[in-house]
Amino acid sequence: MAVHPLTPGTSPSTAPVVDRRASTRRTAVAGSVLAIVLVAVLAAVLVPLRDHLNVATAALVLVVPVVAGVAVGGFAAGIVATVTGFLAYDFLFIPPYSTLSVGAAQNWTALGVYAVVMVVVARVVARLDAARAEAQYRAGSVRRLFDLSELLVRDLAVGELLETIVDAMVPAFALDGAALLLPSEDGLELVASAGRPLDREELDRLSAHSAVPVTIGRTAARQGDVQVLALEASGRAIGLLALRGPAETGSDRDLLGAFSNHLALALERSQLREQAVRARLLEEVDRLRRSLVGAVSHDLRTPLATIKVATSTLLDTGAPVGPQDAAELVGLVDAQADRLERLVSNLLDMTRIQSGALELRRRRVAVADLVDEAIALVSTAPEPAPVAVVMPSHLPDVDVDPVLVRQVLANLVDNAVRHAPESEPVTVSATLRPHGRVEVAVEDRGPGVAADERTTIFEMFNRREAGGRGGLGLAIAKAFVEAHGERIWVEDAPTGGARFCLTLPPANQDATDVVVHAAGRGAP
């Protein structure tokens, strides 16, 4: 189905309605002139032959201008044509010629029959013509309504849709201006306008708070040259259409009524859709907030559980513990307090990243230092975390925020230690990659991560307590690594278990040069 664009002045199907009467007058004149000319021409042809012709033949020939006149100019032109034909017939073809007197009685009959037949012919042809014009006009109306309705079902944002529609209405209904008003908190709000805008006074008159009563309903209410249409859907008023223009014909009013119903439905539909979208959004925000609270509460409660068990044991005078056990418990409390402190600063950094307030304090550091410090962070005193470090001797320095990267590595090591069997150490290794990048990998021999969980494991809101490795630690690690513009991922370790990898940027070009140079010096 073709869509007809309805911008002002571009569409032939939306020609102004008011011109119809003026054009009727013009065609009547044209038809009359045509009829008179035809009568003159036919008379000029027939006059030399009139002595050889029957009186009735001339009458028959003179039917032609009348029919032509009616066809072109309607009934008025038909009357002019009939009078002209009658005079010409009487004057030129009924003896005695060149007078209006009629001789024989049979000539009276011919003249009378001519006059009656011509009037009837004019009437019938004019009726047919008018019916055709009406049908054409109705087809045009349907087309206009269709074109406007097409606009209503387009997938546009509400504001844009309203502007398009009001723009299209002005030429379609031959208006001077149109405006759409929707109810807002303080009365009516003008949301779209086209053509000559409503002035302050007119707007005030429409406003519910003004003292001027406004009557609106199915039939439009008029105020000066502005008429107001209420838009109703599901029995409630959802807006006002204010139209400026001349009083319209009955069929135009019907068309306007039909169209305003369509408009009201479209408006209601788009408003409902916006509400639905907003409701879905709120639901999603609420879900995220709840899972964040759940995640934070899980990660805070875990170290708290150890602290509480340790302190309540130490405080219980009924079940005393030996000095060695007491020392172990105090060490646990200390380590878990550190873990809580890390979690809190992690959360703060996370918030700063998300609000865009985190500034990377990049510095040139050695990867080995970062790894050592990270392991120290997760070690539970007095014994160090069971971590083996595999590091090549010539590794370029990296250009990172050491606080954040240390935290990332600590989170990964902590995660690995918690998931690896006790007898199997966690391995941290570093390798040089192209362009001087350093890849650090943290590997354990625990259960590994299923292929379909390798993305969600880094999400802050993945399911907890269902036996996953996820948690805030991995989400934070991802955020920190990505803040550096680098990559973090998880894969299968060759020994079974999981291998978390991340890349770190080289300190600068010189650093790689130094390494290459050092390697070159080593060669013979």
Place this chain on the structure above:
Amino acid sequence: MATVLVVDDDRALLRALRVGLAARGHEVSVAVTGEEGLSKIALSSPEVVVLDLGLPDLDGLEVCRRVRQWSDVPVIVLSATGLEERKVAALDGGADDYVTKPFGMAELEARIRAALRHRPAEVTPGDEVITTGSLAVDFVHHQVSLDNQTVDLTAREFDLLAFLARNVGKVCTHRMILSQVWGSEYGSETEYLRVYVYRLRRKLGDPEGRLVRTAPGIGYALEPG
């Protein structure tokens, strides 16, 4: 006092629990994964299992269900999120009780004691009288006495108390109680339960719910005396 197996993936908590439980006289063994936990339950037959719901390999709920297929060992579930539906699922899946992290040793000890009392050898549906503290429930004569004073209960109140008494020390979920006492077509009518528990507590002189304990959002338990 008892042999306790603790299954949790958090090593720090395991170490603290090992010291804390040992100080209270328990013999403690630990497992860090669900599979390890299952094999230790099978091999060493502990008297009580303390099971974390968030394990790296198996869901704690799954461990609970598997254990129940071949063992009646009391299981106390540890949960960190405070999500009621997980605890209810664990209890429905066969766990006896739950403790929310963080918890003190006194609380865990109380749960372990209650769970040990509820060992099937001591209370079976076939018992004629169940006595817990000063409360005695006589199944043969449909009589309840408190401090040797007979307590008048309606039939439904007696059935409710009898069900809790058969599971003394174990948290019974709303669904369990409703389907067992009211009938299998019941399960979500917790408001019935609230009314009956309120009446039961009044008649037992227990307005604070020390005897019939409320597990908020989960169910009720008759506390061992």
